[in-house]
Amino acid sequence: MEPILSIEGISKSYGNIQALKNVSYEVPQGAVFGLLGPNGSGKTTMLSIILDILKANSGTFKWFGNPGSPETRKRIGSLLETPNFYHYLSAVDNLKITSAISGRGNDQSIEDVLKVVKLYERRNSRFSTYSLGMKQRLAIGAALLGNPEVLLFDEPTNGLDPVGIAEIRELIKVLAKQGKTIIMASHLLDEVEKVCTHVAIMKRGTLLAAGPVNEVLANEDIVELASENSLKLKSVLETFPGYLSISENDSFIQLHFPFGTAPMEAINKHCFENGIVLNQIILKKKSLESKFFELTND
């Protein structure tokens, strides 16, 4: 299947500062694609280029197999960096402009999205009277307008309260279930871990890794074990074949295996046969956070 978005060797510099260095990746159809990286890693620059806000110095990108154009942008509901609206207009009037430019949605769907993002009661208030969170909701509403097949969110939960964050997360899950492709930049790892199927990790303009979450984030299986006698447990585990490394802390011991190879039952059997009764055995994937720090630390 043709990827929704393919990026080929994009580079961008601002004077001496190279914001993007030869970045390439693809976003498959139906993916929830998380773009991760610390502040200043080039996430927003990347998204700005594929929306024709910034001009790349070199490289190309394709949406739906075609070079980016106004027509392709109309098929993408986007929230880039900040909510950008006319301050003196109400939510409804602002969305009328979004709708008129993009050709997505009508008066009825404007009301509908305002209900989805919980701004319906305030739909006739000027944008300038909105709180930060409400502005962000309106921007999400504008992206949802007319039910586009692709959604692009740059830090969608900026400025939202914990309830709002949870709601957006749920919304993204619902949208993903409907088969939409979602591209999302975030530095909130927890958020990405909970909803994304694919991920790209960037640092100082360089793409460190990209692909399905399982491949990028879990290159090791970690088996966490505990028993009454941890000294004995450790010596027994050391005789088990095939692990990469072993580590321990106060309450448990961790055995590291290559991705997808941890033989849980065999470990359990090995311990029992050597007189150890386990009170805990868990298969863990490396958390996104630790993986992220590992990738982005010097």
Place this chain on the structure above:
Amino acid sequence: MFSLIKIEWLKIKKYPAFWWMLAIVTLTYPGTNMMFYYIYSKSINGKEVANNVAKMLLGNPFAFPETWHTVAFLSSVFIIIPSILVIMLVTNEYNYKTHRQNIIDGWSRNQFVTSKLFDVLIISLVSTMMFTLVASIFGMYADPDNLNRWAEQLQYIPLFFIQTFAQLTVAFLIGFLIKKAFIALGFFLFYDLILEKIAVGYLRFKTDDLGRFLPLEISNRILPWPAFTNRFGKDAKDWYVKSVAAIPEFLIYTFILTAAIWAFCYYLHKRRDL
């Protein structure tokens, strides 16, 4: 194209500054002309010899067909009012970052510049309509005997429109490049009201009138001083005849400059980072 106008209208129609401008233009165009008309009436409606001389000299600048020229000239001084609106409309887009959002939502960069071109056109049209209305009312009121001459000198209506459009284009360029509302407004006010006026005067005496090629002066010269100014001696008459004769030449310069500014805006916007 129609959809661009429709979208711009969505932006403008609830923008308070637009209605303020309209209100101020509605007051200043007739207001200034009334003031001059009042001075004129005072100077001719007396029993003194001087009053008769004044009447002989001035004719009636507000009667048809002179009203088209006189009112156009006096009203065009207030280009500053619609200019403020034009600058606000373009700097707002940068301030709200909607110049980005419009592109994200599916406009091309050219469409964005075209939408602003329509803003300037719409505002020029509104100003011209207001001018036409005021000039007609003065023409009818000032000298009913001349009503049958209303169709003479109608060229001052399109000339007023062209001058307004050309000067608002300069205002647009300043807003488009400077991006910050107050800096752009300050710069335009200073340039229009002070800098260019001094430069034109200085260059008239120091050089062969090179000031005529300054951006606002080029189009100022398509609406020369009203006809009554030619009655103050031979020099004044020569000067008037010369400036009326120069209208077509400056019309061409105005077209070239205005087209060049818009071409530059399209070129720049297509290539720059937003």
